[in-house]
Amino acid sequence: MTNCPDLKAVNCDEPWHKHSDHGSVDRFTDPDVVSDAHMKSIDWSAITKDIERQVLDLAREIVGKYVDEASNDIKTFLENSKDSLERWSNLLAKGDLDRDEFQFLLKGQLDVAELHALKQAGLAKVKLDLFVKGVVKILTSVIASAAKGLV
């Protein structure tokens, strides 16, 4: 699992900064457009479309990446669990583990599975927080650009 980007840092590669690629913000900052009398009121329809496009891009990036990471993590966990169960069964059969010890290991693996599920739930919350922060940045950026166009 990779660490999340520092939200405080200004980084134009971050998904919520990609609005500048669409050109829609330039409509509000272009001096020719700003001087146009028709731009003295906010074009809410354009703003809404711009925000929607950016938020959907952000959701695709954050959620898509998380689903891939979580799926790989779960797959690895299940493969490791299967290997452990096979190993412990062999040790029990050979007499290297007694029943209490075998049971402890089995129950321990279930506890680790529960901990793993809690970790995934926590990481999903982290991604939700990242998404919310990204949406707030998009809203702030697009509306600030639109307001600048009115000055």
Place this chain on the structure above:
Amino acid sequence: MKWLAIPTALFLIGCQTISNYDAEAYKQVTACKAEVLNVMSKAITPYADNSAEIERVSLTVAKAYEYDMGRTLNSTTIQMWDIIRDPNRSTSAGFFRLWKAKGTLSPGFIKQAKLVVGAAYDQLSGLESGKLR
């Protein structure tokens, strides 16, 4: 703009759903893992001979738990600690309970149990390191 309802609502009620990364908490959980695994290796010798060290390590775990208890939006981590610290479960506290009951444990079992207990602590540190910085 229906798709904005959830993030906007979360923003209005305080933005975050889980605590940010805390370097001290991460340091404490990794230290706990190292200390617990170290004392587990000694389970081939009688529990009574190691009770002082087990108590010291248990105190280290208790301190890490208390530190996490003091952080806001940290309920998931606390739920994880509750499993690890429960002597009726089968992670570190459960291992100490079994050791106490049996007196000594076999090297083969200790080796396998260390993998399980190590994996339990890895889930805790994995969540902490995945949090926003």
